Amino acid sequence: MNERMHRAQTIARHKTIERAVESGGLSQFQDLSVSEAIVLGLFRQGVTKYFAVFGHGTTDIAEALRVYEDAGLVKTWNVRHETAAAHAATALRMITGEVSAVITSIGPGAMHAFAGSLCAASNGAGVYHIYGDETTHNEGFNMQQIPRDEQGLFLKMTGVMGCARALYEPWSVVAALRAGAVAVNGEGFNRPCFLLAPMNVQPAILKNFNLLELSGAYVPRRLACADEDAFLEAASLAREARRVTIKIGQGARGCGPEIADLAELLDAAIVAGPSASGIVSSANPRYMTVGGSKGSISGNFAMNEADLVVVVGARAVCQWDSSGTAWKNARAIINFNIEPAHAAHYNRGVPVPGDAKLNLRRWIGVLKSRGFAPADGRSEWSRSILVKRAEWIAFRNARYDCPVLHDEVWGRPVLTQPAAIKAVCDFADAAGALKIFDAGDVQANGFQIVEDHREGMTLTDTGSSYMGFAASALLGVGLAGRYAVAFCGDGSFTMNPQVLIDATAHGTRGCIVLFDNRRMAAIAGLQKAQYGNAYKTADSVEVDYVAWAGSVKGVRALPGGSSIGELKSALEQAFSHNGLSLVHVPVYYGDDERGGMGVFGDWNVGSWCERVQAEHHRIGL
Numbered sequence: 001m002n003e004r005m006h007r008a009q010t011i012a013r014h015k016t017i018e019r020a021v022e023s024g025g026l027s028q029f030q031d032l033s034v035s036e037a038i039v040l041g042l043f044r045q046g047v048t049k050y051f052a053v054f055g056h057g058t059t060d061i062a063e064a065l066r067v068y069e070d071a072g073l074v075k076t077w078n079v080r081h082e083t084a085a086a087h088a089a090t091a092l093r094m095i096t097g098e099v100s101a102v103i104t105s106i107g108p109g110a111m112h113a114f115a116g117s118l119c120a121a122s123n124g125a126g127v128y129h130i131y132g133d134e135t136t137h138n139e140g141f142n143m144q145q146i147p148r149d150e151q152g153l154f155l156k157m158t159g160v161m162g163c164a165r166a167l168y169e170p171w172s173v174v175a176a177l178r179a180g181a182v183a184v185n186g187e188g189f190n191r192p193c194f195l196l197a198p199m200n201v202q203p204a205i206l207k208n209f210n211l212l213e214l215s216g217a218y219v220p221r222r223l224a225c226a227d228e229d230a231f232l233e234a235a236s237l238a239r240e241a242r243r244v245t246i247k248i249g250q251g252a253r254g255c256g257p258e259i260a261d262l263a264e265l266l267d268a269a270i271v272a273g274p275s276a277s278g279i280v281s282s283a284n285p286r287y288m289t290v291g292g293s294k295g296s297i298s299g300n301f302a303m304n305e306a307d308l309v310v311v312v313g314a315r316a317v318c319q320w321d322s323s324g325t326a327w328k329n330a331r332a333i334i335n336f337n338i339e340p341a342h343a344a345h346y347n348r349g350v351p352v353p354g355d356a357k358l359n360l361r362r363w364i365g366v367l368k369s370r371g372f373a374p375a376d377g378r379s380e381w382s383r384s385i386l387v388k389r390a391e392w393i394a395f396r397n398a399r400y401d402c403p404v405l406h407d408e409v410w411g412r413p414v415l416t417q418p419a420a421i422k423a424v425c426d427f428a429d430a431a432g433a434l435k436i437f438d439a440g441d442v443q444a445n446g447f448q449i450v451e452d453h454r455e456g457m458t459l460t461d462t463g464s465s466y467m468g469f470a471a472s473a474l475l476g477v478g479l480a481g482r483y484a485v486a487f488c489g490d491g492s493f494t495m496n497p498q499v500l501i502d503a504t505a506h507g508t509r510g511c512i513v514l515f516d517n518r519r520m521a522a523i524a525g526l527q528k529a530q531y532g533n534a535y536k537t538a539d540s541v542e543v544d545y546v547a548w549a550g551s552v553k554g555v556r557a558l559p560g561g562s563s564i565g566e567l568k569s570a571l572e573q574a575f576s577h578n579g580l581s582l583v584h585v586p587v588y589y590g591d592d593e594r595g596g597m598g599v600f601g602d603w604n605v606g607s608w609c610e611r612v613q614a615e616h617h618r619i620g621l
């Protein structure tokens, strides 16, 4: 048996590197390659899953992984596009918390994965990206390297997105992995960590390498704000306020009970950002659903009218607060965020940096000690937000009640996106399936429609709104044993259709529902609203998606029909399939308002910029 195999099997027998060393089965000091040190270092951090497209740039790490997979310590899922690999890893992290690694060759493969890492970076999802890199001896340009006579070009590029370490010197692998542990698992907003492994360094042997020098996973400790003044100042503002709105982002996860309590004490409305659904149950009468550029009647009303705003765990991304114009009447903003830069985002603010849950609890204690008690719901504000909530529910129902419209391109009546998305949401919720939304109108209509009563029912990448995310995410979520439905537009699906093959190859169960309006409607709609014309956003090529998906052995492809009844029956068949299924739903695009969920807030893009910016500066936040 060779030495690598012996190491792998001994560790597998003892479960951990420490125990293998303590037992005497493995000497603490070993001669091993940099590639093997990467695999062992990540294993020590609990990283055992890899999403890969190998190339000549990573054959050496692949060989190390092969041996460790044989021993049962790691597993690699080879996929057909590096961006899809990045999305799968991001989704796995966002849904289960598990850190995994993406591994690619040098050059184009690495660039594909790097592009996909935007999604991890935008959603604070810590994942590893390992890329082959050019050799360090300059024997001539390497095929696929960036053709410039300069060092560290990938290091510069990846360093923009997250933590990046180039392993130019073999022993630097230890420090690189330690930096990575903190980047992917720090407190708050995590980052991707890029390990750039030059092709000639991967096989370099580290003599007498100390196995126990490899660090374990970083365990974040929660930081609370120790400054009593912040809570007292916030309490004084709450005392003067008449119309309080609490707006939450992804960083409020786990804070649902505190936010619900706080809303009672402050007699407040609660509004969610697009990716914060389920943190507060949609059944809570103070919950006004989503607010922002593509918000809701109730959510935007609560934002526009509030005289005091409490923000929890949000970065104020443009669409989240209508590019800074949603808080039209806010006298002050109390801002709970782990990152000081985000806590201090607004003018007239009281930043409360640190762990949101700890800080909310502390503030609730301060409020109670100062005589705040649950509101009786009879104030003018309470009554007005309830009226708006009812208005939004009626607006939604009017769309669900008109599920079919005649479409010009399809030349026949087809389902509307709102009605079809609602039916699929209900179906998924009843089946306990995770809903994953892709970009475009599908995503915006989706977050206006979802009614989650707990966290973890929806995954929507509104951080980067990356077309192709949902279908690719199925693979990562499927690995976690969770059945998921990917809601995709035709444009988004065709960005990353590889999952048809990858999911089948790896035994993933899940369903893609493809809402086909024969165009990139989100952009066509924006173009029309701003300039009166759509331009190059329609699709002249009719595609038989059912035949396409059905051509992959193992995929069950079904037409979704043109009525809610037909759609439900297709979903039933799709969900009962023991593998990947795809349901193709032709959907309406046109001027009929019932074909969409409406737009209720500003956005600083295109022809609107001058007006939106003027409004932003008028408000002065």
Ligand SMILES: Cc1ncc(C[n+]2csc(CCOP(=O)(O)OP(=O)(O)O)c2C)c(N)n1
Binding pocket: 438, 439, 440, 441, 442, 443, 464, 465, 466, 467, 468, 488, 489, 490, 491, 492, 493, 495, 515, 517, 519, 520, 521, 522, 523
């Ligand atoms: C990778 C990527 N490229 C471009 C965009 C810009 N973009 C946002 S939505 C959209 C159109 C989405 O079309 P489709 O998936 O068909 O959904 P629809 O809007 O038609 O419902 C585009 C091009 C993006 N978000 N991601």
